[in-house]
Amino acid sequence: MSTTMPVLKEPVKKRKSSRRLLTVLFLLFIVILSVLFFNSSISKISEIKITGAVYASTGDIGQAANIKIGDSFFGTSAHAIENRIEKLSPIESVTVSKKFPGKVNIAVEEHKVVAFELSDQGEMTAILSNGAGVKAAPGESLADRPVLTGWDKDNPVLSQLTKQLSAISPSDLNDLSEIVPFPSKAYPDRIKMYTRTKFEVVTAVSVLQEKIKAINAVIETQEPGKITMLLADTYVPFDVATAENENSSEKDSTQ
Template sequence: MDDNKRKSDRKLRAIKRAEKRRNRGLESTDDHTFNENDLSDDLTYDDEERYKIHRKQDEVNDNQEDRKEKNDPKTPYSINDKESDTQATKASKNHTESDSKKHRKKNNNKLSFNSLKDFNNQRKTRKQEKQDKYEGMSLQEKREQQRIERRKRQKQIQYTVITILVLLILLFLIYMFTPLSRISHINITGNKNVSNSQIEKALDIKDNSRMYTYSKKKGINNLEKNDLIKNVEIDKQLPNTVNVKVTENDVVGIVKEKNKYVPIIEGNKELKNYDGDIAGSGPILDDFKGDDKDSIIKALSNMSSDIRDMISEIKYAPEQNNQNRILMFMKDDMQVVGNMDTIAKKIQYYPQMSQSLSRDDSGNLKTQGYIDLSVGASFIPYGDNGGSDSKSDQNVRQKSQEETVAKDELQSALNKINEQSDSNN
């Protein structure tokens, strides 16, 4: 009963729209135009959509006919119409743009109409299949059949969920009780002065240690007991890898006490009880005591780690008129004389100074000498017998007359560095 009423309502609405359309004079000569003859008791939503599309098409055709009449040169027009020619020309561009938009809209309507039609056909097909399935059954038999199918679907869902849970449990048990979960890889990064063997020993990872039982907190606490280590991060990476990232305290200097080398880290802290290998970790300090030792440690702390790594040894070498004088032995066999109070600022230009000096094919200086940073920056060649002295006891000598030319050539390269240093200060 309700279906018949809805069909009759749609039929009446379609008739009213068709009457309004005729009253507005929008009748189309298209054979496929929707009209009263198309109305029947089996009127569907697709027919109404087809009616809307044809109606829009008729409007577009009427607009195109109107524009043709206006553009026809044989059509008489008055003198006043000439004044509107310019406006018509401007409007023609807008009409062209609107035509293209309407054309695209028409194509979109056709696509939507086809997709809607397919959807309705599929819905009708499914509905018909459902009706055929229960055809010939009483109401009670139909309900019983639906109840059986519902229970069948519920059982299928339950079997699927149980199967997934069983598989997950099996995978978990396989991982837990097989060698797959044993820690077999340790990746250590960031360490420089602390060896990998020391870190692995502090981590306390045994052959039977497993990923799910190993304590990261315990490993971090053990590593941070080492004074050279500032911070530690430990991450577990499935299935059996432990990643360790170490941040060390910088070693700014090394002091020799008796037969042992004691490292000095940031903050002027001496690690007297450290028994590890710190060779090459920082410059060796010789003959520094008390306040002089504190001053050179402060200067080294203000240097970058790259510059500190270039220094092999620093010797305290005061003079009568300069008690802060130091002698630095670099790892590239150069010597640098400086002042403890200013060496931190001036030594940052040492890589440029060293590169500016002339060297032979083997990398040795063509003119042997040292760089003086105590006042400005200059290169001073040694005397004839300077090469026979040891590094630690070599004295600073006045340049001879024949060495002046060599010094001038090398000094010209340092002048630019001096100017840059003064401008930064």
Template sequence: MPVLREERKRSRGSRKLLFFLLLLFVTLLAVLFFRSSLSKIAQIEIAGNTALTAEEIGQASGISNGHNFFGFRSATVEQRVKQLQAVESVEVRKKFPGSIRITVREYPRVAFQIRPTGEKEMLLSNGLAVPVTDKNIVVDKPILSGWDEGNTWKLKLCETLRKIPDKTLSEISEIKPSPTKTYEDKIKMYTRSQFEVYTTVTYLPDKILYLEEMIEQMADKEVDSGVFELLEANTHIPFEQYYGKPDAQKNGQKTDAKDTQKKGN
């Protein structure tokens, strides 16, 4: 019996030693792994940005090549990047070993404006003005001119322009404020087909849908210019009549485009 007890003690001691050596080996491997390049960020890919530069997004993320791949949560980086005013949403994905992909969705570009200094800026749908650094960028959206920085209708206009299809919006070359006592949000738009359009920011989403049809109706009548008033009614008035007579609106030509807009403010 004493011999059996001694064998059991040796067996238990061997298992403890084996466990200790295994734990030491795993710890050593962990230390070597976290000190190796495999645990570091080797590549950061940024996609979806047009208004912001990759450098701006990378700086906002708070991570860079060489940082610990496991030392941060994707949600934390997303919250940091989301603080940028031009970013509407962001997604961060990790791919082992060492690859990070940051995909941003910016507020869409809806217009441009030109500063008094001549610098061009793009306007996003949230009203943010972003300097244009690419000299070859195509001005495929309206230019907003004559707007004060503090004009609340300018922000509302940017939000409204987002709702308009790109094809329709590309027909508008410039938009100016033209407020009256009746319509404080009245605007004047210039089309690329040589028409002028008066409407309001409030009416715009509905009225703009009729513009293409109305221009086509004028082309059928061999009329290639004039003023469209898209207010309670949709009316076409020749330039000389609109700007030459105070009562020009009364003598204007109503188009056949449907008009379901309710009377505004």
């Protein structure tokens, strides 16, 4: 009597070990490729372009950015570079853009010039809207900005003045030639301004922006004289003002 033997099925080969090996090899390949990439010249900064700088030197901007040719392109973010550059006193805002491979563009916008100062040696300093003083650019003219005379650097009114000047249209400042401190008990921020059209103006920093239109209106319609723009506004032509000063001097001499 014959018996039939059951057919044995071949065991399915397990491929887990081979898949693991492929995964390890793939990851190893990625690691090697990454190491080669980050050590190649294509991953380095190859060009740094700075635009918009007049009073901040490219050297100062580059030093503040803390990047240089050959550094890793991915080593620092554009935002981090912007934050470092904005700490420079002439800089109002900065935009950093990175373009692969290797290009970094830095576009700065500086605080605008609101006035100038002249030293005893004749050196000209540009006063920016944030109160910072920087060396004037070559060929810069005094023609459309006032000169600040007699101001101490630690005078708190000076920073207020520069803020006021920055808020006023440049066309409204064209006639101002000189601004000097002229404080009083009632007005610690009082100033005296001289114009290119030979007017003398007494006002206060706190009301300058409010009064500048009225000051210019008098200058445009009247003969040179003394203008006072404080709580009360007055205008006296110089011939009358001179006569009043002489009368006052005579009275003083008889007392």
